[in-house]
Amino acid sequence: MAGNTFGSIFKLTTFGESHGPALGGVVDGCPAGIILDEAAIQTELDKRRPGQGGLAVTARNEPDRIRLLSGVFEGRTTGTSIGFAIENTDQRSRDYGDIKDVFRPGHGDMTYEAKYGLRDYRGGGRSSGRETVSRVAGGAVAGAFLEPLGITVRAAAVELGGIAAESLDMGGAEHRQFFAADDNAVLRWQKLVKEVAAQGDTLGGIVEIRAQGVPAGLGEPVFDKLDARLAAALMSVGAVKGVEIGSGFAASRMRGSENNDAMLDTGFASNNAGGILAGISSGQEIVLRAAIKPIPSIALDQHTRDRFGAARTIRVGGRHDICAIPRVVPVLSAMVRLVLADMVLLQRRMGVGT
Template sequence: MAGSQFGKIFHISTFGESHGKALGVVVDGCPAGLSLSEEDIQEMLERRRPGKNLKMTQRKEGDKVEILSGIFEGKTTGTSIAMVVWNEDQRSKDYGEIAHAFRPGHADYGFFAKYGFRDYRGGGRSSGRETIARVAAGAIAKKMLLELGVSVRAKVIELAGISLTEDRQKAELLAEQKILSLREQGDSAGGVVECLVEGLPAGIGEPVFDKLDASLAKAVMSIGAVKSVEIGDGIEVSKSLGSENNDAFFLMEEKDYESEEKERDAAGKDSCPHSLPEGTSSFEGSLRKGSNHSGGILGGMSDGSTIRIRAGFKPTPSISKPQQTVNEAGEEITIAIKGRHDPTVVERANVVVEAMTALTVLDAMLENLSARLDYVKRAYQR
């Protein structure tokens, strides 16, 4: 199947179906010497694991990862890293009554039109369960990014139409009550995930087709339930004036620069991520912005400030309310989907947004190593 590979240098290839034997990923392009264990991967997989509360599908899966290759004595070897998660709790019989019906909101009809058949058991390759492979690969990317002083973190900022950005504890309780009520009604809800990338130096990305924001948008939009992606102020920029939307540049004062260095030292990070190769203008790396309407990206390249990306998720299409559809015989029918389904995918999907963002940013950073001669010379000079 085309479209199961992602990345240029840090390259992944995923496989598996929702009700198949397993799901997995092969990661190529990870440098040798990175400390890595199954526990590192498991930590992120746990965040998307089903069955942890009533707001999630009650499918009971441990989602335990096995690393099959590419690791020796706790470190990456520079060769392909193969990982697999075995499926344990499939109930394919739950889909028997809708085996020949095109479920509204699902990929059923498109898959059937493209291939002439489809795996009706949970959507097969189109299932949200395929994101296990993305998260496993993203865990490696995140760990490598931390080695470079770059952090990637995502959280839900809106759930079932309720904003979680203010008085989060109270808002989360209201959202939980609404989700559980919708579950009882046989319905579902969507939401918004925000992901922040901090510590990324300026100049990462490309100025034309492979813009960093374009790559991020493609990566996040490739997640099954995502229907919108915004960078920075997103759609709101269409209502702004140039004088309002432009982010002013300032030179960071020496005391602020020293303060940042001390903070990084206290956190155990390497020296300032904006340290520059010989021959670079002295003010580069000490630029700061008065605002961040751009979301950390200008002209397709990072500008040194926090990258802010938001993903809008649609409501889970598998609902038990009666819905009108058509079957493969061309007959109009009414269906009510049975089985174990998430009343919202957003809480489990935030880690998937995090993973796809990390994969994109790391790949762009590795590609950027060949952008300037002085970068290449620093790597190879003895």
């Protein structure tokens, strides 16, 4: 299947399905000498596990222990391909036997069958959210490369189920349930999640990602604009249905005099551009927001059809999250790190900048 490699110089290729033996990947293009070990990557993977940063709303509990297979020697990258694997240990494929011929609404069942003529019905196979574990591992490698350059990426949930956080504390989000942007949101979100779970339904939300320390000059004119690459990276995550950069859709309701970021002798007066002008980083903080759709697996009756064209009614069983937040938060951070690492190396290849 094509489309399994992301990046132009700093590349991540991933493999694996939700109910296969393992998931994993290969990182190519990472320079030699970067400090890296399994523990550093495991720290990021642990943020994605059930119960990390939020309620344990799925019963599937994978340890997600990473095994580095190549590309690291005595705690440093060697400059060769970095291979890694993460075993699946808590599959229950029997949960999907009753719906192997039925298309679940909101899932990729119908489209995968239309494209390939067959599909792995066990948890969605390659289209499962479990696929993102490899992205987090690859993003951890990218983070190890970016950190010595002073580039950091943080993310926080700023809205869940239509309830918005009242303030933004990116530094504290990592230590809160749901990776919430403020303390006040946590109890309100907990209450909502419990109510919706009891109804058999699911929730969506909004995640904000911010990158600091990004130098001015990253990004390529026209088709490889930095914002275009970042939007594509976030949209490649299955739960994401929309991306904003800077003031985003609010810019459409502004006048030019409001939206333009004035440049003073002390720096920019505002950051409606989200740290990117004409597709190239301005040196300001990069600000992104991703709209997360509700989990499509719901314990309510839905109308659908089977692979033979017959009308069916389905109620999805198995073990599923109520919301992709908080587990999608480290995934989105990882995708931003992958883009920035790639853009830094592209700038170096051109012989300018960082």
